[in-house]
Amino acid sequence: MTLKRRREILIKLGMAAMPALVILLWQIGFVLFGELILPSPLKTFSVLKAGLIERGWLLSDLKDTMIELLFGYLFAVILGLLVGFVLGMNRFLREVLEPFVLNVYAIPKVTLFPIFLFAFGLGMDSKVAFGFFHGIFPIIILTMGAIKDIKGVYIKVGRSFRLNPFQVYKEIVFPSILPSLMTGLRLGFNLSFIGVILGEMAASKSGLGYALMRSEGAFYMEKIISIVVVLAVIALAVNSFCYAIEGRLMRVRGT
Amino acid sequence: MAVLEVRSLRKIYVSQEANVPSVEALKNINLTVNKGEFISIIGPSGCGKSTLFGVIGGLNESTSGEILIKGEKVRGPHPSIGMVFQEESVFPWLTCLENVEFGLKMIGVNKKERRTKSREMIELVDLSEFENHYPGELSGGMKQRVAIARTLVMDPEIILMDEPFGALDEQTRVILGEELLRIWEKIRATILFITHSISESVMLSDRIYVMSCRPGTFKRTIDVGIPRPRSSSTISTERFCEVTDQIWKELKEETSKPMKITSCEIEKN
Amino acid sequence: MKRTSKIKITKWSVLVGAAGCLEVISRTGMIKRSTLTPVSDMFITLWKLFITGGIPVRFLKDSSIAGNFFITFSEISLSFFFAVLIGLPIGILLWKFKTLARILNPYLVSYYAIPVFALYPLIVGFFGIGILSITLMGWLFAIVAVIINTATGFEEVDKRIYPKVGRSLRLSRSKIFLWIYFPGATPHLFTGLKLGFIYSIIGVIASEFILSTKGLGYLVRFSYSAFETEIMYASMLLIVIIAVLINGALMRVEAWLYGRQGR
Numbered sequence: 123m124t125l126k127r128r129r130e131i132l133i134k135l136g137m138a139a140m141p142a143l144v145i146l147l148w149q150i151g152f153v154l155f156g157e158l159i160l161p162s163p164l165k166t167f168s169v170l171k172a173g174l175i176e177r178g179w180l181l182s183d184l185k186d187t188m189i190e191l192l193f194g195y196l197f198a199v200i201l202g203l204l205v206g207f208v209l210g211m212n213r214f215l216r217e218v219l220e221p222f223v224l225n226v227y228a229i230p231k232v233t234l235f236p237i238f239l240f241a242f243g244l245g246m247d248s249k250v251a252f253g254f255f256h257g258i259f260p261i262i263i264l265t266m267g268a269i270k271d272i273k274g275v276y277i278k279v280g281r282s283f284r285l286n287p288f289q290v291y292k293e294i295v296f297p298s299i300l301p302s303l304m305t306g307l308r309l310g311f312n313l314s315f316i317g318v319i320l321g322e323m324a325a326s327k328s329g330l331g332y333a334l335m336r337s338e339g340a341f342y343m344e345k346i347i348s349i350v351v352v353l354a355v356i357a358l359a360v361n362s363f364c365y366a367i368e369g370r371l372m373r374v375r376g377t
Numbered sequence: 378m379a380v381l382e383v384r385s386l387r388k389i390y391v392s393q394e395a396n397v398p399s400v401e402a403l404k405n406i407n408l409t410v411n412k413g414e415f416i417s418i419i420g421p422s423g424c425g426k427s428t429l430f431g432v433i434g435g436l437n438e439s440t441s442g443e444i445l446i447k448g449e450k451v452r453g454p455h456p457s458i459g460m461v462f463q464e465e466s467v468f469p470w471l472t473c474l475e476n477v478e479f480g481l482k483m484i485g486v487n488k489k490e491r492r493t494k495s496r497e498m499i500e501l502v503d504l505s506e507f508e509n510h511y512p513g514e515l516s517g518g519m520k521q522r523v524a525i526a527r528t529l530v531m532d533p534e535i536i537l538m539d540e541p542f543g544a545l546d547e548q549t550r551v552i553l554g555e556e557l558l559r560i561w562e563k564i565r566a567t568i569l570f571i572t573h574s575i576s577e578s579v580m581l582s583d584r585i586y587v588m589s590c591r592p593g594t595f596k597r598t599i600d601v602g603i604p605r606p607r608s609s610s611t612i613s614t615e616r617f618c619e620v621t622d623q624i625w626k627e628l629k630e631e632t633s634k635p636m637k638i639t640s641c642e643i644e645k646n
Numbered sequence: 647m648k649r650t651s652k653i654k655i656t657k658w659s660v661l662v663g664a665a666g667c668l669e670v671i672s673r674t675g676m677i678k679r680s681t682l683t684p685v686s687d688m689f690i691t692l693w694k695l696f697i698t699g700g701i702p703v704r705f706l707k708d709s710s711i712a713g714n715f716f717i718t719f720s721e722i723s724l725s726f727f728f729a730v731l732i733g734l735p736i737g738i739l740l741w742k743f744k745t746l747a748r749i750l751n752p753y754l755v756s757y758y759a760i761p762v763f764a765l766y767p768l769i770v771g772f773f774g775i776g777i778l779s780i781t782l783m784g785w786l787f788a789i790v791a792v793i794i795n796t797a798t799g800f801e802e803v804d805k806r807i808y809p810k811v812g813r814s815l816r817l818s819r820s821k822i823f824l825w826i827y828f829p830g831a832t833p834h835l836f837t838g839l840k841l842g843f844i845y846s847i848i849g850v851i852a853s854e855f856i857l858s859t860k861g862l863g864y865l866v867r868f869s870y871s872a873f874e875t876e877i878m879y880a881s882m883l884l885i886v887i888i889a890v891l892i893n894g895a896l897m898r899v900e901a902w903l904y905g906r907q908g909r
């Protein structure tokens with residue numbers, strides 16, 4: 123086995139070992155500091171299991187969060203792609219609106235949440251809208267950037283082959299922007315997710331964010347950690363999936 | 378009948394802004410390319426060669442004058458004209474084979490036929506082992522070969538090439554130049570080749586149009602007069618040196634003229 | 647008309663136009679005053695809050711906008727300071743120990759995918775409601791951006807020829823680090839600082855909003871629940887203005903730094 127190969131395996135092991143390491147430290151902390159400071163990992167795990175499978179108190183909140191996320195994200199994708207596309211194609215509009223879009227990133231958007239509450243009430247709608255509001259911006263920015271950056275010579279090739287506009291979009295524009303598009307969609311998902319959870323934490327009647335703020339009684343800490351784990355797993359799963367696709371797209375294109 | 382005839386072509390970039398003057402990029406361009414000929418256009422950088430390439434290929438509009446393909450006036454991209462660009466133009470998301478098939482696919486040729494034809498072309502440019510590779514895995518020279526194959530497979534009446542080897546290193550250039558000659562002699566395509574390299578133009582072509590700057594116009598036409606087939610030893614023949622000298626004299630005049638930045642900037646598009 | 651001025655004018659028209667629409671909508675009563683305050687009133691209220699130094703005391707424990715502003719500002723500064731203090735060295739560490747960096751890479755990269763705010767209740771459980779928790783949240787939000795950008799910044803210099811120049815001049819390792827790596831990595835380091843600061847702002851104010859302790863975020867939350875719509879919008883306006891101004895300034899400096907290096 124070559125040195126390089128051995129190193130690669132070590133790295134892979136290290137990556138897998140990290141969560142185990144965290145749990146180990148957690149267990150040590152529990153043993154050292156006791157139940158008052160730190161919940162037991164084992165108990166947390168059983169609470170998690172109970173929440174999801176046996177008694178399912180997590181499930182209804184999970185369902186609500188997922189619905190809000192799905193719709194908020196979907197709207198963000200549809201409108202985001204559209205706006206991003208238009209801004210990418212039209213230089214004037216882009217130069218006018220780009221600073222607005224970029225600056226929104228710096229604002230703590232959750233402080234604007236009351237506006238959504240006014241507009242949509244306390245129910246799930248306001249969370250859907252808030253998730254939409256969060257997720258749309260990276261999609262717009264990345265789509266816009268991707269279209270702007272299409273290599274001019276590819277379009278020239280299309281014209282020299284006398285492609286009709288539909289063919290130009292399908293065969294040249296779309297494959298060209300696909301990698302950036304995927305990144306935008308992934309970031310859009312992450313931000314929509316944050317938006318939905320924040321909205322639920324701020325003012326809601328259901329959902330995982332709500333559950334986080336309202337957990338109480340016995341096994342309070344364990345419940346909270348369980349919810350965090352569920353959130354983390356969802357986020358990591360979707361991100362890994364997107365990364366895999368992005369990776370494949372980039373490898374094919376040799377970038 | 379000539380395959381390509383350009384008559385009194387003129388191109389002016391009209392300025393949209395008040396204090397920027399309009400630029401006359403091309404003036405009174407006349408050229409003829411007959412079937413099976415290899416013609417070069419040579420000129421200093423920024424003198425309008427790429428503009429001419431764009432106008433003949435139909436990507437840009439001329440201000441006045443005519444372009445005729447086999448006696449018919451054309452405006453805009455024409456199926457009889459094939460174009461090979463200077464920058465890397467092969468699509469990175471398609472394999473080499475799929476790239477070569479691209480034009481055929483767009484005009485609706487069925488899969489079997491375009492596969493066969495494309496494979497033939499790939500073999501002609503000597504890239505058969507790489508047909509299922511992606512351009513990202515290939516060198517610059519190989520990518521240009523794919524671009525050439527992609528154009529050849531459409532069987533155009535004339536192929537326009539805008540400094541196709543310009544972005545490559547010296548040795549790859551020479552090798553690809555020889556490759557191009559080999560391919561050309563095999564299929565006797567008609568080629569209009571734009572370059573700024575004197576040795577390249579003399580080595581490859583039957584006739585050379587020497588272009589002047591600001592506005593671009595043809596100063597002189599030179600018949601190369603070196604018999605074919607040519608080889609790397611051609612470069613040391615007397616005739617080669619003669620022609621090279623003549624061209625160099627013409628170009629030197631051009632490059633020593635004072636530079637007017639604006640016109641050159643615009644022509645770089 | 648020159649193009650750049652055309653763009654500038656359009657930008658301002660869009661802004662003014664939007665504000666104008668909102669103004670009209672709320673003044674004519676299309677949307678109730680209790681839901682949307684006219685834009686002009688937002689500014690007026692904001693101004694009033696600053697100069698009289700007070701909002702009717704019956705609402706707030708700390709009855710001045712200046713007071714809340716100061717609290718928020720301190721929390722942001724603290725969290726940012728510690729984010730840089732700890733993040734910068736960790737970033738450099740990751741740059742030096744490439745294996746460690748590769749092992750941690752997937753986790754660092756997915757850090758911002760997970761709603762960090764979900765850790766709130768956990769932190770509050772440990773440290774209680776107060777300035778410490780809020781500062782911690784801001785710190786947690788900001789630190790990974792600093793780490794990633796620091797590591798990337800130094801890696802970028804590695805890829806270029808400059809360290810070799812240093813070695814060929816036989817400079818000591820610390821000199822190379824100080825005079826070649828550091829300046830070379832500066833644009834990226836600044837990006838890390840910029841992001842770190844902005845995330846501190848977002849982390850702190852968002853936490854204040856959700857946890858309702860003290861500060862600007864709290865101000866918005868509280869005035870919302872007290873039906874003081876005018877004050878709420880004024881506070882929102884203040885936050886937006888601050889965020890945009892800071893972001894704008896930081897972006898300009900960042901662009902200048904990158905521009906100097908010709909990138």
